[in-house]
Amino acid sequence: METKVDQTLDCKGLSCPMPMMKLAKAVKGLKSGEVLEMLGTDPGTKSDLPRWCNKTGNTLLDESELSGGVSRFLIQKK
Secondary structure, eight states: OOOOOOOEEEETTTTTTHHHHHHHHHHSSSSTTTTTEEEETTTTTTHHHHHHHHHHHHHHHHHHEEEGGOOEEEOOOO
């Protein structure tokens, strides 16, 4: 089943800590249960994002690799 994405955050080309800062701000604007799709190219996000989710109580639903070195993350707001 395809997850319904409520908002997409494009962080391609940004390096640490910008993707995580933009993510934190974007998630604040979501309602509980809504899903944010984050696209990024910074390799550090792969380790930072799961830690951030653990710390904040939000859920990392999915992580996948798209073409061109782009990572796609689906985060559900708690």
